[in-house]
Amino acid sequence: MQHYQDQDHFLVALDCIIFGFDGEELKLLLIKRDFEPERGNWSLMGGFLQKKESLDTAAGRILNNLTGIKDIFLEQLHAFGEVNRDPEERTISIAYYALIDVNSHDKELVKQHSASWFSIHDLPELIFDHQQMVEAALKRLRHKAAHEPVGFELLPDKFTLPQLQKLYESIYNTDLDKRNFRRRVLSMGVLVNTKEKQKNYSKKGAFLYKFDEDEYSKKLDNGDSTVFKPIKN
Amino acid sequence: MQHYQDQDHFLVALDCIIFGFDGEELKLLLIKRDFEPERGNWSLMGGFLQKKESLDTAAGRILNNLTGIKDIFLEQLHAFGEVNRDPEERTISIAYYALIDVNSHDKELVKQHSASWFSIHDLPELIFDHQQMVEAALKRLRHKAAHEPVGFELLPDKFTLPQLQKLYESIYNTDLDKRNFRRRVLSMGVLVNTKEKQKNYSKKGAFLYKFDEDEYSKKLDNGDSTVFKPIKN
DNA sequence: GCAAAAGTGTTAGAACTACACCCATGC
């Protein structure tokens, strides 16, 4: 009935929606495209799948090309396959989204790609269906951050509770009550107070916390599905 | 930097995880593969992407080939792209999952494909990475059914509350309290009692309800995010 | 009349929301 050799073959691309947080706002890393079509326009970082790499590997490679970092949160979002989404040639694009600490990337590489960070609320026009990809990624991030502790991926190893709250406020574009927020994140029992204080931002200084990954997975293994309670809703 | 013409091209396949509910158990529709490799083994229904169709269209075509039905719940799940997932030739497979009323499909077509329904808790060995796809689909269904009213897709147009409860119980493989379940689904205000009674199953008979799609989307439009409250958790 | 499934309320505990003041420090 079906024969492999008779079938059409396709270009397969990977596009990365790269989220970052600068302490104030949720941001997106975009590049200025340096090849046709759409040369010079803003675009997600992308690249083509190669014969001997898996999708996840390829997405990691592409992300690494731009940021110089490895081992970061990177998750498949959705495959986009409208017939004319790329006018040059039919291309199936598999979108991934990444969460990075905005200060951990290689500034040189970013400069080479003429990339820069944009506020999520003030994006330039994007090529092809990249706008749609960004919207889907934001939706996913909002959902994910409400149910699993991924927020930490966007912060440095040690962070303060006011920082964490600002992050959530910018993800959901809303204000949260300080006391309720603290009570909630602390009640999960996966944040540890390092007793160090960060003093550059405020006069009083705020305690630095770490996310206790081991404790979190231990709780998950124990079937404790209430470790992380929705922050929104 | 990147040139379309130098890039590798790939086979792109679509595989459908087809869920059904027979009133007792959650089921999966599988086919006996009639071509090499793995001829004669159990497999998800699949097919190759063609040049002039989008991913969603192709998935719908493939589903229609097996069941004869259109316009049903069909959603992209995940793209699977391990290098050796198909030993015959490198293939990127984009998995979709479908929810259908188990009695609405074309029995002839199903017979032609030597397809049959299996209990989700008693599946045969599947080819390639199809096992993994099924697990991902089940996880997604559980998540989705807890947050959005998709359960109805697996039932006839009119259904009774005991049926609906059985469905949820089989999706989550657990028992639910009858009174709490009813209170909850009715409190969403998206089920309407048709006042008809279904009398074939029990002596007393149970009222048939319909899902009020208009009312649901009206509530969503009004920003009422509490229309559908998680059934589990 | 009895077996089998449908239908119905209440209560205690937990979680959620809203809200206002003191603390520590740098200038």
Next chain:
DNA sequence: GCATGGGTGTAGTTCTAACACTTTTGC
């Protein structure tokens, strides 16, 4: 000493979970 951001507790309300009996009807 004052301005700035960090930190803390309570009370009313809502939501959740646990629980048992009556109703209808076919046989």
